[in-house]
Amino acid sequence: MSDALYRTDPYLREAKGRVTGHTDEGGVIVEPALFYPKGGGQPGDSGWLEWDGKRLPIATAVKHDDGARSVLVPAEPAALPPEGAHVVQVLDWERRHKHMRVHTALHLLSVVVPLPVTGGQIGAGSGRLDFMMPEPPSDKDALERALNQMVDQDLLVGEDWITEADLDANPDLVKTLSVKPPRGSGAVRLVWIGEGQGRVDLQPCGGTHVARTGEIGAVRIRKVENKGKQNRRISIVLDS
Template sequence: MSGTEPLFREDSYLSTLEARLVRVEPDGGLVFDRTNFYATAGGQPGDTGTVELPDGRHIAIVDTVWSPDKLDVVMKPESSADLPEPGETLVLHLDWARRYKLMRMHTACHLLSVVCPYPITGAAVGEEESRVDFDIPEAAADKAAVTAALMELVNANHPIAIRWITEDELDADPGLVKSKNVKPPRGSGRIRLVTIGENSSVDAQPCGGTHVSETQEVGEIHIGKIEKKGRENRRFRIRFGSLPPA
């Protein structure tokens, strides 16, 4: 069974899309043959937006998730009233302002993993603030130094791209996986890599999320706080804007 075609994996900038409604779930969730809406996974929240009906009405989408079998993307409407019929071709509109913030933030998290090359124990992407948890010695945490290193990568405007490798290639290069507790999903035979820099010179790691196409798009960011979450666990909070004066 093929399931929903997740076009966001190939084109993060696809903000509007025509798609055929395959079915309506018992709870009102909409399943299309293809979608540009990212489904919650890997610390990145699901997309919101609207579905445009043939008569011009819009149905608000408040969340997007994977089906339990991970085959279909399920778009959750604000209300189950007056839902369209399966078989109709509708227009899917992302809340682009929100998505673009999440793309910038997710990319910032990858840059942080370059600046802080330690095992990742957790992460969450947000619209205004993201966090990455590292298994890291206390002496290695300095907000100003990390912020400066992050902005150096942002301002260098490195290209960001997607490429696919086989599961065997991943096994041959286990250092690509930075997460200490979560491994890339297997079973499809291939792994999606997000690369930064020419020929992956800055970074390459498995990731299913959405990202900007060059680091300069991330914009001004800083480390707002570093929290101690255990003997060697440090939580770095990334925020938009410049580092406030000490």
């Protein structure tokens, strides 16, 4: 999936493709893949396919059983574009962009709260991380201010790639205990925030992100919940 369009250009809103297969469950495989498949706490993209004057609404995208392809799941039973058909893939861009903003904001939250992450979820405008945190934060407002200060720095966001062996030699790069970094190709994608001496975060991630933190906009910490003796859930929401 290293050549997937959602990875090479997360700002691409539509793209041509060709149907290379169907699944027994009624899914459609289009390559190259524009729709991000559900994974790592980020939902699959939605949108539609267009071909020969027809339009097929897509509810979500998931990973194929082989782990190497993306499967588009129709929103309702309908005629599918035949194998070999040339189609235009169109994203629900507003939803995808909110996923990108929230995902990058959660990376910053993991910087503001420098504790192991035990779980997380991304939504269209909100998200949360679960931390190994026996005691609740003493000042939720201070956390929110620190998070928005990092957003306001308008830090550049980018990626590097390392080998799986290099990742194994640097286990501290992995912050999330519940989600394993995407593997299988021999290389692992690292998402970084901030350049050079100004870098604030570096961690394995296969999801989509904004290009600069300023694009996230204002973020509010909605609540902090107790999720057991050792875990606290911090939920965030975008202001707009």
